[in-house]
Structure formats: structure tokens, C-alpha cells
Amino acid sequence: MPRLMPRLLTKTHVAAVASSFALVFALLCPVIGSADSKIRIMTATTDLASLAQEIGGDKVDVESIARGYQDPHFVDPKPSFLLKLSKAELLIVVGLELEIGWLPPLITQSSNPRIQVGAPGYLDASRFAKILEIPTGQVTRAEGDVHPLGNPHYWLDPDNGLRIAKGIQTKLSEMRPNDSAYFAQRYDSFEQRLKQSDQQWQAQMKPYAGRKVVTYHRSWPNFAEHFGLNVVGYVEPRPGIPPSPQHTVELIGQMKRDGVKIIMVEPYFDLKTPNSIARETGGQVVVLMPSVGGEKEITDYFKLFDYDIAKLKKAFDETH
Amino acid sequence: MKRFAVLPALLLFFSMAHAQDAPSVSAKRDVSPANTEDARMKALEEQLRTLAGEVALLRSELKELRQSKSPEQSSGPQVLLASAHPQPGMLPSSPAPATAQTTQTQTFGGASGNAKLLNPDISLIGDFIGTVGHNNVSPGPSLELHESEIGLQAIIDPYSRADAFLSFGETGVNVEEAYITFTSLPAGLLLKVGKKRADFGKVNTIHNHALPFIDRPLVTYNLVGGEDGIDDAGFFLSRFLPAPKNWFLEGSAELLRGDSDDLFHASRRRDVSVVGHLRAYRDLSESTNLDLGVSYARGHNSLGSNFLTNLYGGDATIRWRPLRRAIYNSFIFRTELFWSARDQFSPTAPTLFQTQHAFGLYSYAEYRVNRRWTVGGRFDRSGHATDAHLTDSGFSGILTYWPSEFSQIRGQYRFGHLATAPSDFSNANEFLFQFLFVMGAHGAHPF
Numbered sequence: 001m002p003r004l005m006p007r008l009l010t011k012t013h014v015a016a017v018a019s020s021f022a023l024v025f026a027l028l029c030p031v032i033g034s035a036d037s038k039i040r041i042m043t044a045t046t047d048l049a050s051l052a053q054e055i056g057g058d059k060v061d062v063e064s065i066a067r068g069y070q071d072p073h074f075v076d077p078k079p080s081f082l083l084k085l086s087k088a089e090l091l092i093v094v095g096l097e098l099e100i101g102w103l104p105p106l107i108t109q110s111s112n113p114r115i116q117v118g119a120p121g122y123l124d125a126s127r128f129a130k131i132l133e134i135p136t137g138q139v140t141r142a143e144g145d146v147h148p149l150g151n152p153h154y155w156l157d158p159d160n161g162l163r164i165a166k167g168i169q170t171k172l173s174e175m176r177p178n179d180s181a182y183f184a185q186r187y188d189s190f191e192q193r194l195k196q197s198d199q200q201w202q203a204q205m206k207p208y209a210g211r212k213v214v215t216y217h218r219s220w221p222n223f224a225e226h227f228g229l230n231v232v233g234y235v236e237p238r239p240g241i242p243p244s245p246q247h248t249v250e251l252i253g254q255m256k257r258d259g260v261k262i263i264m265v266e267p268y269f270d271l272k273t274p275n276s277i278a279r280e281t282g283g284q285v286v287v288l289m290p291s292v293g294g295e296k297e298i299t300d301y302f303k304l305f306d307y308d309i310a311k312l313k314k315a316f317d318e319t320h
Numbered sequence: 321m322k323r324f325a326v327l328p329a330l331l332l333f334f335s336m337a338h339a340q341d342a343p344s345v346s347a348k349r350d351v352s353p354a355n356t357e358d359a360r361m362k363a364l365e366e367q368l369r370t371l372a373g374e375v376a377l378l379r380s381e382l383k384e385l386r387q388s389k390s391p392e393q394s395s396g397p398q399v400l401l402a403s404a405h406p407q408p409g410m411l412p413s414s415p416a417p418a419t420a421q422t423t424q425t426q427t428f429g430g431a432s433g434n435a436k437l438l439n440p441d442i443s444l445i446g447d448f449i450g451t452v453g454h455n456n457v458s459p460g461p462s463l464e465l466h467e468s469e470i471g472l473q474a475i476i477d478p479y480s481r482a483d484a485f486l487s488f489g490e491t492g493v494n495v496e497e498a499y500i501t502f503t504s505l506p507a508g509l510l511l512k513v514g515k516k517r518a519d520f521g522k523v524n525t526i527h528n529h530a531l532p533f534i535d536r537p538l539v540t541y542n543l544v545g546g547e548d549g550i551d552d553a554g555f556f557l558s559r560f561l562p563a564p565k566n567w568f569l570e571g572s573a574e575l576l577r578g579d580s581d582d583l584f585h586a587s588r589r590r591d592v593s594v595v596g597h598l599r600a601y602r603d604l605s606e607s608t609n610l611d612l613g614v615s616y617a618r619g620h621n622s623l624g625s626n627f628l629t630n631l632y633g634g635d636a637t638i639r640w641r642p643l644r645r646a647i648y649n650s651f652i653f654r655t656e657l658f659w660s661a662r663d664q665f666s667p668t669a670p671t672l673f674q675t676q677h678a679f680g681l682y683s684y685a686e687y688r689v690n691r692r693w694t695v696g697g698r699f700d701r702s703g704h705a706t707d708a709h710l711t712d713s714g715f716s717g718i719l720t721y722w723p724s725e726f727s728q729i730r731g732q733y734r735f736g737h738l739a740t741a742p743s744d745f746s747n748a749n750e751f752l753f754q755f756l757f758v759m760g761a762h763g764a765h766p767f
Contacts, residue, residue, distance in 0.1 A: 067606070070643040077767045078609060079568040079601040086508060086560060105766045108481060111559070113504035117475055141726055241724055242691045268644055270691075 039175060042081075042088040042115070044099050045072055046292040047155045048125055048164070050301040052092060054190045055168045059179050065106075068293025071268040073145075073240075077102040085110035088121070090175065092168065095126035098152035120174070126152065128167035129160040132221045144238025156290060157222035158198045161301055165190055197302055201227070201309050208316045214255060215264040216274060219290050223308070232258060235265070235274055243273040255281045261319035262312070264288050286315045440474030443760035445529045455748035457738040458541075464490055466754075467528060473763045479504040482514075483763065485527065496527070496551065510558050518550040518580075519558070519572045519597040520615045521633040521656050523682075530765055532652075532686050532696055532720075534732045534752045538712050539680030539702035543631065543660045545583030550595060550617055552576035552584070561598075568601040576619070583629060583705075584619030593619025611637040627663040629705070648691050655683040660705045667707045678703035686718070694720045700736075710739035714748075728756040 041062045043049040049064040056062065063084060066075045072094065085091065085106055093099055107116060114121035131150035139148045154160050169187040173180035209228035216235040224231045233254055237247035254260070261283040263274045267290075274285045288308045292298055298307050449466040467487045475481045484498035499514025517525050523540060528547075540549055554576035563569035574595040578586030584593045595617045603609045615633035620626075634657045641650040658680045666672040680702025688694045696718040704710040714736035721729045736748035 067643055071646055074646050076639075076641060076646075077764065078603065079570065079599075079611075079767065080603050080609075083560065083568055100761070101764050103764075105764050108501055108503055109510065109766060111503060111505065111508050111510040113479075116478070116503050118478055119504075141724070145725060268646065270645075270648060 039090060039172065040088050041090045041092065042085055043092040044094050044103060045155075047161075047301060047304070048092045048094065050292045050304075051161060051165050052090075052168050054301065055165055055183055055186050056172055057182065057186050059176065059182060060172070064293075065103075066291075068289065068291035068298065069267045069295075071266070072098055072291070073101060075099070075102045077106045081106055082110055085115060086112045088112060088115050090121045090123060090171065091115035092123045092125055094152050094155070095124040096131065096149040096152035096154075097147055123167065123171050125164045125167060126150075126154065128163040129154040130157070130163070130222070132225065133218070144236070145240030147239075151218060151221050153219040153290060154222050156220060157226040158194055158201070158305065159226065160222060162191060162194055165194075193302070197305065201305050204309050204313055205229075208313070211262070211316065212258050212260045213262040213264055214251065214260055214277075216266055216269045219266055220264060220288075227309070232260060235263065235269075235277065248273060248277060252277055252280045255283065262286055262315055264312075266290050267294050282319075284315045284319050286311055288312065438474075440472045441761040441763060443471040443473075443758060443762035445469045445471070445759075445762065446755075446757045447529050448755040449534060450753045451750055453748070453750035455736065455738075455750050456746050457736070457740060457748060461490075466490070469496065469527065469529060471760075471762050476500065487528075494548075496548070499556070508559050512556040513554075515551065515553040516556055517548075518552065518574055518576065518595040518617065519556070520544070520550050520595050520617050520631070521597075521613060521635045521658070522637065522654060523656060524549040525766075527765070529756055529758075532684060532694075533698055533716060533718050534730055534754045535716075535734065537656075537682035537684075537698065537702075538700040538714055538736070539656070539658050539682055542702040542712065543658045543678060543680045543705050545581035548581050550576075550580045550583060550593075552578070552580045552593070554592075563600070566602055568599075570599045570601075572597040572599075578619045580619070582622065583631070584617075585622040586620060587625045591620040591625050593617065607642045608638070608640045611635075611639070621662060621664070623664055629663070630661040632659040632661075633657065648688065650688040651686070653683070653685045655681065657681045658702070660703075662705050664706060676706060676708055678705050678708040692722050694718075694722075696720070704739070709742045712736065712738045714738075726758045728754075730754040730756070 038058075039056065039060045041049075041052050041056065041060050043052060043062065043064045045066050046064040046068040049062045052060060052062045065081050065084075066072050088110075091107070093103060107122075112121075113119060116122060126149075131154055133147075134150035135146060135148060139146055155164065165187060169183045172183045176183075205227040210230055212230045212232045213224070214233045214235065215231055218234060218236075218239055220229075220231060223229070233251050235243050235248075235251065237244050255277070261281065263278055263283055263285045265271060265274050265285055265287050267287055271285060271287075277283070278285045288311060289295055289298055289304060292301060292304050294304075295307065298304050446468050447466045448464070449460075450463045451460045452462070467489045469485055469487045472484045472486075473482070480500050480502050482498070482500045485496045486498075487494050487496045495515055497514070497516045499512045499516045502511045502513075505511055517527075519525055523531070523537060524544060528536075536547055536549075540547070544550060554574060556572065556574045558570060558572040561569040561571050572595070574597075576584075576593045576595065578584045578591045578593040580593070586592065595615070597613060597615045600612045601609065613633075613635045615631075615635070617631040617633075619629055621629040635654065636656075637652065637654040639650070639652045660676075660678045660680075662676045662678070664674065664676055666674045667676075682698060682700045682702075684696060684698035686694055686696035698716040698718070699713075700715065701711065701713040704712075714734065716732050716734045718730065718732045720731075723729070730753065732752045732754075734748070734750045734752060736750075738746050738748055740746050
């Protein structure tokens with residue numbers, strides 16, 4: 001009996017191998033989209049989705065992995081994203097290691113050759129943008145969770161928005177040469193509207209040029225540079241490190257000395273420390289949205305700046 | 321800043337070079353005073369012209385640099401304000417490599433081009449564990465550097481990437497995982513080839529340092545062969561499967577050599593083992609999701625080619641992580657069940673062939689209280705694979721502190737009610753503590 005049974009089992013065992021492989025192969029009925037349908041685009045963040053939508057118009061289907069009110073450093077690589085990624089023709093990422101904690105396994109597991117790093121369907125938007133805070137010299141984590149390739153929050157400068165849009169236009173035209181005139185026309189219209197809006201934003205911010213502000217995380221260097229704000233300190237002692245009492249005391253002292261009244265906070269950070277700093281300094285906490293979709297009314301790239309500038313303007317007026 | 325130092329540096333260099341050239345040139349000339357005068361004038365004029373050209377060139381380059389790199393200027397002072405504690409390395413360094421930059425035409429983009437070159441991502445994770453208290457059944461050492469895991473990860477070519485994890489433990493070096501992943505296969509297939517932790521349930525796939533506890537559940541030791549579990553060389557094939565709306569289904573089929581810790585043993589080449597896994601996942605809401613799985617593994621055990629071990633598993637996980645507060649609060653609950661059917665000789669009658677059926681499970685819950693603290697608990701119960709009448713049980717309470725994302729300090733109280741004979745138990749009361757540290761770039765783990 002002991003001899004017979006394992007022999008039988010060995011046969012079933014081979015059958016098990018065969019059938020499990022057969023099961024997988026039997027279900028190989030991939031739905032490959034036709035070339036004429038809309039380009040399926042996945043983006044890492046909502047801002048890139050908004051820009052892609054501006055250029056792609058009704059020739060594209062765009063979806064973002066992260067939500068606008070979510071910390072883009074910490075996104076769960078859920079399998080539900082895998083399904084969408086597996087069908088995507090184009091993946092647009094922020095790059096500069098912003099998504100290093102969650103995007104690489106999603107890309108690998110998507111088993112979609114089109115969007116693998118370096119493939120034609122992988123577009124790193126940071127290639128087109130002006131990048132700030134590129135560290136020089138030695139980079140260590142004694143400085144916190146620094147981004148060795150530069151600050152990845154670069155989309156908060158309308159000029160960069162334009163540059164990224166141009167990059168997307170080029171990519172979409174490569175993918176659908178027949179529609180390149182359409183994408184070019186969409187870009188021209190976007191450029192015109194953005195430049196117009198930017199003039200208004202600049203005019204609104206002009207009275208506050210050179211104002212000193214404090215931000216929670218280093219999310220705003222491009223925004224500050226574009227709109228002439230002067231970021232003089234951060235609630236985080238180092239990037240990615242939660243506020244410490246000692247640093248908070250130092251920051252309060254500095255804000256009092258320099259007369260800083262505005263603390264800009266991203267929607268995903270705890271307001272306890274910023275609020276107590278505001279109480280001590282007679283300042284104001286302004287929750288600004290770093291991304292499209294941070295609030296319901298911020299439905300596109302234009303409304304993002306509309307929202308943030310209106311909020312900042314109000315805060316500047318109230319604290320002066 | 322450093323790029324602006326290029327101009328004076330280069331000017332100085334050129335003027336020095338010419339200053340050195342000049343005498344040697346004039347020394348070769350005739351001694352006639354008029355000729356010398358003329359020649360010198362000409363030489364000087366020539367020099368002036370070259371220098372003027374040089375200056376014009378440098379000026380245009382400087383202008384270019386100023387346009388593209390002015391942000392570095394403005395951000396420089398911010399970096400060094402009170403919020404940042406300047407390290408020596410943060411200060412602008414000498415402009416040595418700047419000459420290479422002058423030919424750079426690209427004005428936008430990060431430093432990604434030259435930062436890493438072709439090196440793989442290299443990381444080392446140190447895992448230090450200490451234990452106090454008593455455990456007569458499976459006593460661990462008081463202090464140990466349990467393992468140092470070196471990770472090497474890179475994209476190999478346009479079609480594949482590779483990941484290798486070498487763990488240096490107290491007893492030697494072990495290739496924990498090293499495999500190539502083919503990412504560009506047709507029909508949505510994903511194939512990994514090499515040595516890898518098999519996709520049998522959840523805990524079997526997780527590296528030591530990524531576990532939510534210091535030890536592994538009792539059932540891993542009792543039914544899945546020990547700390548490494550099913551970790552073997554072979555082919556690992558997976559694919560998404562058609563699923564009802566809002567569900568995600570993934571099937572894996574794995575063919576392994578058949579040597580996994582104490583679980584499987586291949587006495588001959590035909591003694592391969594197989595692992596199959598089916599995963600079903602669904603988002604219940606934006607912040608909550610449900611993850612279910614069933615697993616099957618089959619291989620030959622240490623008694624020889626005629627003796628098989630079949631292992632069945634089921635796992636269920638509920639996660640909650642609100643997107644707006646993802647870094648402050650989250651909750652996870654997971655249960656895994658294991659059934660083992662092992663061919664062997666009866667423990668009571670050593671000549672009688674039998675299949676020993678044993679069952680084990682663990683459940684754990686973990687809550688992130690704030691950005692730095694998590695609390696968790698685990699319940700364990702498991703029979704022994706070789707003798708199902710021996711059933712161990714236990715529970716643990718776990719507290720973890722995260723100074724940053726790259727280090728972790730954890731304490732775990734562990735109680736074990738461990739069977740030594742069918743109705744004879746030994747109680748173990750232990751306190752474990754652990755220090756984990758990560759250096760370098762360690763790739764993200766699958767969800």
C-alpha cells in the first residue's frame with residue numbers, strides 16, 4: 001500500500017502541475033484595445049491627469065492612481081490599480097523618487113510591457129520641468145527623507161505645468177500621429193489660457209511679493225518661486241520627520257523675529273502643531289491644496305491655483 | 321553657486337596658461353629689438369583676441385546657466401535656514417566637476433541622469449533581536465544579530481528586472497531570494513525565475529524585516545517547515561484572471577525543485593513540488609479593502625520520494641487606511657489557516673503508513689496610533705505536522721516605534737503554551753525586542 005499510493009500520487013501530482021498551468025493558459029484571453037479607440041492613460045497624481053486631459057481632450061481616457069488629498073509619498077499599491085495599469089497605454093509619473101515607495105511594484109506586477117520603465121508608454125514628467133533643490137555634495141538621511149534628485153513637487157509652478165503639457169503633447173502625437181494636429185491645437189489653447197490665468201494670479205499675488213512664509217513639508221518651492229513668496233522655515237524639522245518640540249520652539253522664535261504670519265499646510269498633515277505655532281505667533285494656518293482634487297471644487301489645474309491663491313490672499317489680508 | 325565660480329576659475333587658468341606660454345614663445349624669436357617689439361605686440365593682440373573670444377563664450381554659457389540654474393541660487397539659503405541643520409556635505413562644495421556642466425544643453429529635469437548610473441539599488445537591513453524570559457521548548461539566544469539582509473535590485477534590460485536578497489545570519493549566508501522577473505511577456509503573464517519565497521498565503525511571502533512582529537507565527541514553524549517557509553528555486557508564473565466587476569483575481573502557478581526548509585525534500589530530480597495560489601481582492605471603500613486567498617502546495621517530505629506532504633491554506637485580510645490621514649492612522653486584521661496532510665509512519669506504530677492531518681492558524685491585528693507608534697496583537701494555534709495530537713498555542717502583544725521610515729524599534733511580549741507530549745505542556749513567557757535599520761534604497765514591497 002505505501003508503495004502503490006505514492007506512485008498514484010506522483011501521477012496526480014504531474015496532473016496537478018499540468019492542470020494548474022493549463023488553468024492559467026486557458027484564461028489567456030487578453031482584451032487588447034484597438035488602435036483607434038481612446039488612449040488609456042494612467043497618471044501617478046491628479047495634476048498630471050489634469051494636464052493629460054487638457055492635451056488629450058476626448059481622444060484620451062485618463063485616471064490618476066493617487067487622490068488629490070492624499071500624501072503622494074505614501075500610497076498603498078492596491079491590486080485594484082493593477083487592473084487599470086495592466087490596460088494602460090501610457091503611464092505618466094512625477095518621478096524624482098516621489099513614488100519610489102509604491103509605484104515600482106505596481107509597474108512590475110502590472111505585467112504590461114507598454115508601461116515598464118523605459119518603454120514608450122512610460123513618461124517621466126520631471127524630464128520637462130524646472131527642478132529645484134537638487135542637492136549638491138553628499139546626500140545622507142541625516143537630512144531626513146531627502147529627495148536626492150531634486151524636489152518632486154515641481155508641478156506647483158504654472159510654467160512647469162506648461163512644460164509638462166508640451167511633453168505630453170509630444171508623447172501623444174507620437175502615439176497617435178493622425179491626431180497630432182488635434183493635440184497641437186489643444187496645447188495652443190491650453191498655453192493661451194494658462195498664460196492668461198497666470199497673469200491674473202501674478203497680479204493677485206503681486207501685493208504680497210517677498211512675504212515670508214513657513215510651510216509644513218517642502219512641497220512649495222516652485223510655487224513660492226513663481227509667486228514671489230519667501231519660504232523661511234518648515235514645521236517638519238527635516239523632510240519626513242514629524243515635528244519635534246525643540247524645533248517647534250525654534251521655529252516660533254524665528255517666526256516672531258521675522259514677523260512671519262502664514263503657515264502653509266498640506267491637507268494630509270496633522271494640524272495640531274501648526275495650530276499651536278499659529279497661536280503662539282499670532283499667525284494663521286492655511287491649508288493649501290498641493291494637487292487637483294484636493295477639494296471637490298478643484299476640478300482641474302487652473303482651479304488648483306485659483307483655490308490656493310484665493311486662500312493665501314485672504315490669509316495675507318487677515319494677518320496684516 | 322558653484323557654476324558661477326567656473327568663470328573666474330577658467331579665466332585664471334587661461335591667463336596662467338598664456339602667461340606661461342608667452343615667454344617660451346618670445347624666447348624662440350630673433351634677438352632684433354624691433355622684431356621682438358612687433359612680434360610681442362602681435363602675440364599680445366593674438367592673446368587678447370583669444371581671450372576676448374573665450375570671455376564671450378563663457379559669458380553666453382554663464383547666461384545659459386543662470387537661466388537654467390537660478391533656482392538653486394534662491395533655494396540655497398532656504399535649505400540652510402533654521403529648519404535645516406547644515407551638514408558639511410550640504411554646503412556648496414568646490415566647483416571641480418563644473419567643467420563638464422558647461423557643455424550641458426539640457427536645461428530642465430532632475431539629476432536623475434547621472435545620479436545612479438548603472439548601479440543597482442543597494443540596501444542593507446540590520447535585524448537585531450534580544451530575548452529575555454524563559455522558554456524550555458524552543459529557546460532563542462539572549463542577543464543576536466538575527467540577520468543582515470543585503471538587497472540588490474535593478475532593471476536588467478527592457479524585458480526584465482531582477483531582485484536579489486542575501487541574508488547573513490548567525491549560521492552563514494543564505495540567498496533568501498534572487499530572481500529575474502520577465503515583465504514583457506505576452507498575454508499578461510508575469511514570470512519569475514530563480515529562488516523566491518513561494519506565494520503560499522501571506523506571511524510566507526514576507527521578509528523578516530517587513531513582518532508586523534519580531535518572530536514568525538507558530539504555525540510557520542510547525543506546519544510550513546520553519547522560518548524560511550516555502551522558499552525554493554523554480555518557476556513562478558502568475559496572471560490576472562477575469563473577474564466580476566470591482567473584484568481583482570490573480571492566479572499563480574509555481575513549479576519548484578522541492579527543497580524547502582524541513583517541509584519538502586527532493587531525493588531525486590522528479591521530486592519537484594508545486595504551489596498554486598488564487599487571490600481575490602476588492603476595495604470596499606476608498607480606505608477599506610478586503611483581500612482573500614487560497615493556496616495549495618505539494619511536495620515530497622524528508623522521509624523520501626514515496627512520502628508526500630500536501631499543504632492547504634486560506635487567508636483573509638481587512639485593511640483600513642484613510643487617505644487623508646494615511647501616515648497617522650491605519651488598521652489591519654489578518655487571519656491565515658493552514659492544513660497539513662503529511663505521509664509518514666505512524667508515531668504510535670512505526671511500521672504503519674499513515675497521513676497525519678494537522679491544522680494551524682494565526683490571527684493578528686495592528687493599529688497605527690500616530691505617525692510613530694503602532695500597537696498590535698497576535699493569536700497562535702497550531703498542531704505539529706508530524707503529530708497532530710501535539711498542539712501549541714500562544715499569544716503576543718506588540719508595540720512598535722518608528723523614529724523615521726528607516727529605523728524601527730519593537731517590543732513583543734510572547735506567551736506560549738507549548739506541547740511536549742500529548743497532554744504535557746510547557747509554558748513560555750518571553751519578552752522580545754528588536755532594532756531594525758535600513759541603509760540605502762530598499763525597493764518597495766508588494767501590497
